[in-house]
Amino acid sequence: MFEDSVVNQVAGEFELDAAQLRSLVDLFLSEMDAGLQNNGKGMAMIPTFVSNLPTGDEQGTFLAVDLGGTNLRVCSVKLLGNGKYSMEQRKVGVSQELMNGSCEELFKYIALQIRTFLDLHHRDELASQELTVLKLGFTFSFPVEQLSINEGILLRWTKGFNIPEAVGKDVCKLLQTQIDNISLPVKVAALVNDTVGTLMARCYTNPDPSTTVLGAIFGTGTNGAYVENRAKIQACPAARKGDGPSMVVNTEWGGFDNSLTALPDTAYDQELDRLTNNSGSQMFEKRVSGMFLGEILRIAYNAISFRCKEAVLTAFSEPWSVDTALLSVAASDGSSELEELQRFLTNQYAVGRLPIENLRAIKVLSTAIGKRSARLAAAAIAGVLIKYTSPFKKDDFVSLGDLDIGLDGSLAEFFPNYEGYIRESLKEIPAVASLSCRITMGIAKDGSGVGAALIASTTV
Ligand code: ADP
DSSP states (O other): OOOHHHHHHHHHTTOOOHHHHHHHHHHHHHHHHHHHHTOSSSOOOEEOOOOOOOOSOOEEEEEEEEESSSEEEEEEEEEEETTEEEEEEEEEEOOHHHHTSOHHHHHHHHHHHHHHHHHHHSHHHHHTTSSOSEEEEEEEOSOEEEEETTEEEEOOOOTTOOOGGGTTSBHHHHHHHHHHHTTOSEEEEEEEOHHHHHHHHHHHHSSSGGGEEEEEEESSSEEEEEEEEGGGOTTOHHHHSSSSSEEEEEOOGGGTTTTOSSSOOOHHHHHHHHHSTTTTSSTTHHHHSHHHHHHHHHHHHHHHHHHTTOOOOGGGSSTTOSOTHHHHHHHHOOSTTOHHHHHHHHHHHOOOOOOHHHHHHHHHHHHHHHHHHHHHHHHHHHHHHHHHHTTSOGGGHHHHOOEEEEEESHHHHHSTTHHHHHHHHHTTSHHHHTTGGGEEEEEOOOIIIIIHHHHHHTOO
8 A cells, every 4th residue: 555655755856946957047047047047057048149039019821830840830920910910720740751852852751741731822912912922930840050140050960850961951941942942932931949939929929018028948858049239149249239139049048057966866866867878968858858758757656656565557667658638637526536547557557456646646646747847847937037137237126027937838837736836936036036927928939830930030
């Protein structure tokens, strides 16, 4: 039988106190600086060449293409001004053959899907010349070195793609060539990172767009993009030149503190890292994002089973068998018998009736793991807010206005009180506590659609 003392002890290992939170923020700030200076020690801090944030008044029809995994999404966004928009979209699969074929085949496939989409949704407007050339924002979620708003060199493939001849090439050009080959009236206007899209989408729908400073994703992975003073981007001379005082920087904070100087590192985190094929990297992400929390729960639950001399649940015996959605269901079940959780386990995992002690263990662990994720997220958010507000002296805070944050991703959206835990944690960080009444936060959906269209709209 599960013993409460063991369950509480294991759950207690996921607690993160205020002192740890502050150390994380300090380290986050120094890794941000190191990345901006490119001294090889910090986060990637990639300049995005996005310097025009939306005002909410943008209008017109734009295309967005999102290639990020097994699906390709093509959509058109009609920006109506006043923070409003409408959207059409179509999702198609990307076969193994395309993922491992030739460069030409993959990008030709994308171009053909754009043609099908235009035929389905915009044939009349194009025939009547109501639409002439359509600008396209290309969300390409693979590592690229961005050279300008619509130029990016593919560094390597991830997520099962392997087309060696594409590495080292400009992915916008590869797409534009195939678009031109079939004479589509489409210009690849911007290469977009999805986190930057989140920032843009939140800005657009915010009644006071100038207050949005950060877009943050807590979904499969985690990442954040924020507005930086252009002059601070010492690592990239090209980014320092250009119009306007600011540029959006993609932090790639999933790779924060890979050396584990300040991050918590329980036996369960260590076991999880061993099960990944990129052991030692993305250490922040492995404690925060949806791809990993289900697995941490599984490992911790099995550790309790072992200590309480119970057999491992069949459904929990294989690595990666638990989805993070389970954490949300468990943490939000407030009933005394945890009926909802039991039903979910039965329906999704074919688990028979569990003793209440075991159900309670899943709930306690889920809450602890999800709360730790939100507190770690708060450390990253605090780091960005401190960095953003640092040029302002205390007396100037009146002119600073609100600090608005756009969130996206299933964890932020569905894990109970995720945003509440973030807010609570921000108050424990002295440099941010004084700002907490100005911080506004909310879900900004669809960065890779609306956000990408907005970035395309701000290009000339
Ligand atoms: P993506 O980041 O891939 O665009 P999502 O934001 O939906 O998409 O994130 C997917 C991740 O969120 C997956 O790792 C999944 O396990 C997790 N997830 C899905 N549903 C929930 C939920 N209800 N609560 C918490 N996490 C969830």
